[in-house]
Amino acid sequence: MSKVKKRIIMSLLSTSVVAIYCISDPIIVKGQEVEYTDAIESTNVSENANFITINNEVENNNTNQSMSLENHLDKTVQEDNNNLDSTEKEYTPDYKIENVELEGEGLDITDELEPKIKAGSHTFIVKYSSNTPNNLQALVGISNNNTGKSDNYFDIFQRTNGELGSEIRESESKTNHLISRPAAVWGKNQKNEPVTNKIAFVSNVDTQTYSIYSNGTKIAESTVDKFKPINNISGINKYMLGGVDREGNTAFNFYGKIDLFEIYNQALPEEYLKEKTQITAPGKLIYKAGDSTGSNYFRIPVLYTFSNGRVFSAVDARYGGTHDFLNKINIATSYSDDLGETWSEPKLTMAFNDFANVPLDWPRDPKGRDLQISGGATYIDAAVVENPQNKEVIMMADVMPAGVSFRDALRNDSGFKDIQGKHYLKLKKEGDSDYNYTVREDGIIYDDRTNQKTEYKLEKDYTITKNGEYLEVEQYSVLFENNSKKEFHNGEMVNMSVFYKDALFKVAPTNYIGYVKSKDFGETWSELVLLPPLMGITRNSPYLGPGRGIVTKNNRLIFSSYTGKEVVYLYSDDNGQNWSSNVVSVPNGWSAETQMVELAPNVIQSYMRTNNGKIAFMTSTDNGNTWGEPKFLDFINNPKYGTQLSVINYSKKIDGKNVILLSTPNHTNGRRNGQIWIGLIDPKNNTVDWKYHKDVDYKDYGFSYSSLTELPNGDIGLFYEKFDSWARNELHMKNVTPYMSFTLKELIGKE
Structure with a gap:
């Protein structure tokens, strides 16, 4: 929306026809944006949904109606200019300081800031980078530093796990407001350099609300009882950057650089702050809250490079928060034809319509976060492969009827x-x-x-x-x-679908696996096909290992799946026309989400999630017909519940050897410390020397499900969950599934 109102000339032609003359400027009419070109636009407003319907406004004489409508649009445009498209309107800070480097000592800005901060609402904006991930670092602190008043302060802080938050505390009134969100900021980039984050905090006295923004996303908001404006904290006498003065000592010491600190004596608009806090991050968001999928939440990333150089992605678009079950989940897809620089608008490739695709703000508080959608039919956990024989892409997913979860699915019924x-x-x-x-x-x-x-x-x-x-x-x-x-x-x-709870005919309440195919590299897709009962008529389907399938050197297509006590390999030897299963027993209780690589012709290794915190792997030397006993990677240690992983072949040799790559968290305290491991294959005995690894971010930053692909230029693409998707306090977070890429030098430190 332009800041300057363009000239609009209107004349009423009849009770339902309006001519509008406008010079290349959109306007807002009763909440609808209408774009006009340089040409004169004329339309029957009762027949064109893009234009305001004015039939109920044109019941009197034409002159009065014309003047009334012109005045109405004049007023509407003027109001819009005042509200502006708040992303375009600029605001002047009441205090600003730049380029402050700190090494734990803090900077006292009391003399400069105290006269300028006024009563009422406030907005704080901070652009910074931290070079030492301490447990708790305050970007800004406002406090009463007198003896016995150590709990009278306000701060904006970050923790070593990427959590961003704020405290508003006062001992006299027993005020202790904490608002925060985990996985809110970036730590370091592909070159191991500290990332510059840009955040904002808003204290709004009119709405009694505290809000936090980070890198273009509103990450937290809390409306509280006993709202405390920042300047109303009793006895405030110290204003600091990089710490909080508590009884004369600097606490929560910050190490790094504050490029920009601003304070506004008003609550700035939400859209303005989303725009204002945008940064050039190490990763891109292929899928964003409120995008064309209609979803706010995404999980289970999939990445695959097709033979034409297109980089393809898929993800669970989850509408009822980030829950697995029960939920409403569709499979969304997007692709890039320029090495991951830009991505197509996401679309719903596997989707049910029994629940509306509408962005919902799912509660994150301990009471509300466990609420679930009770009956949505669902697609979940996609896996993709391209058949090199016919260039056909196959995407599989688990298919769940309305109200059926992993726990509820009939185990003795194939459907x-x-x-x-x-x-x-x-x-x-x-x-x-x-x-x-x-x-x-x-x-x-x-x-x-x-x-x-x-x-x-x-x-x-x-x-x-x-x-x-x-x-x-x-x-x-x-x-x-x-x-x-x-x-x-x-x-x-x-x-009406047979998977819906209100259908006249319904399928059995068990789980199914289905697939769709594309002949144009993911632009269009076939209708869904359900796999037949490969485990037998009296057993339910296994569950897919999300990520990707493989095609072996002799053109066998293989997807992996699991039952909790078995790995089930789904394979086709006729280009995906017919499918069979190979069931391999594993220790009971393993989740066994599995991904595969081919080390040599007929030699396949499967890497899988377990229930002992280890990554297990099995080897087949006969193209997947039989498998050896599970072994473990001794350098990976995760919580017992484990995590999905990604493993792929790499086309270039390193140190003269063929290579596979593996991405996984590696932390015993949750899904954290994402790493990419580089394994060198010994062809003599089909073993792998895991010689190099790359830390994706700092060790306490979240890293859960992931997917790797080799880009056409030899770089490595990574699409992952940048949060601990198991942790209860990290449920239902927006914009936490970034895509990023690494050069070979960034991965191993050499070309």
């Missing part, structure tokens, strides 16, 4: 029936007590009691038609009122 040696998807009709129907050839739904066709058909997208007409159900939405969750029908009718 299919065996009829004369053929497997058909079985269905239960509303009101029945048994699965009396199956989906036969051409999608026709049969009544198995009579072996006769019904008037119903299952379409290729698993929606139901009756005599050629689509059946519909009313969509659900979710909202929060008075700290409680409400699910309700929203009035939107969508095609």
Whole structure:
């Protein structure tokens, strides 16, 4: 939106037709943005949704109506210029200081700042880099430094794990407000240099709210009882950068550089602060809160480089927070044709419509964070492979009917029936007590009691038609009122899927695996195909190991999956037309999310998550038909519950040897300390020498699920969860799945 209002000339042509003349400037009309070109635009406003409908405003004579509408638009544009598109409006700080380097001593700015800070609301903006990740460092501190008043202070702090927060404390009133979010800032970049972060803190007396922004994202907000304005803390007499003066001693010492510190005696607008705190970060966000996916939360990253040089990504778009189950989850995809510099607009490639795709701010407080969407049909945990024979891309995912979780899925039911040696998807009709129907050839739904066709058909997208007409159900939405969750029908009718809880026919409440295919490198995709019951008619499907499949030298396609006591290799020897399974027992209780690499022709290694904190690996020397006993990587130590990992082949030799790469956390206190390990293959005995490794960030920074790929130029792409996705206090955080890339020199310290 331009700051200067352009000339708008309007004339009323009839009670429903308006001519608008505007010179290349969008305007806002009743909350809708309308873009006009240099040409004169004329439209019937009752027929064009982009224009305000004014029929109820044009009931009197045309002259009055024309003047009224012109005045209305004049007023609207003027109001918009005043509010501005707050990202364009500039604000003048009441105090500003730049280029302060500190080594733990702090800088007293009391004389300069005290006369300038006023009563009321405040905004603090800090641009800084820390070169020593201490446990707790204060960027700014305002305090009462008298003896016995050590708890009278305000600070903005960061911790060694990337947490950013603020405290507002006063002993007399027993005020102790803490607002913070983990995984809020960057530590170091690909070259091991401290990253410059830019953050903002807002104390808003009008809304009784404290808010924090970091690097373009609003990361936390808290509306509190007994709100305490910063300047109302009793006895304030010290203002510091890089620490808090507590009883004459500098606490929470900061080490690094403060490039910029500003204070405003007002609460600046949200959109302005999101823009103001943007930085050039070491990583990019392919998927962002509130983007075209309609989701605020993302998990389970997937990365793959296609044969045409396109870098492809997929991710879980999660609508009910970051929960696995129960939730509403779709698979979103995006791709880059310029080595990961820019990415296509994300789209929902595997998606259900029983719940609206609307960004929800899921509660993060201990009481509200465990709330879940009760019944969304879900796609989860994608894995991708490209078949080099036909350039066809296959993407698999777990498919969960509404209300079915990992815990609830029937273990003794595949969801299919065996009829004369053929497997058909079985269905239960509303009101029945048994699965009396199956989906036969051409999608026709049969009544198995009579072996006769019904008037119903299952379409290729698993929606139901009756005599050629689509059946519909009313969509659900979710909202929060008075700290409680409400699910309700929203009035939107969508095609009825057999995976929806309100469907006339429903699949069995177990888990399935399905796949889609692309013949144009991820731009368009086929309809979903469910895998048949590869584990047998009386067993549910295994669960996919998210990430990527592999294609062996003899063109076998393999995806990995698991059951909790088995690794299940899903393979095809006919270009993905038919699939078989190879079940390999592992110790009971292993999550066994597995990723594979081919060390040599017919030699495959599988690396997997366990329940003992170790990464296990198994080797096959016959193209995956049989497998050796599990062994462990002795240099990786994670919590017992473990974490998914990524492992890929690398095309270049290092130290004269073929190479594989592995990404994983390596920390016993949570999913932290992300590392990329470089393994050199010994072809004599199919062993790997893990000779080099690269720390992605500081050791206490979060790092959970990840996916690696080799870029066309030989650099390494990494798409990962930059937070501890297991920790309860790190649930439901926005914009924490970055993509970044490393040169070979950055990984191993040499070309």
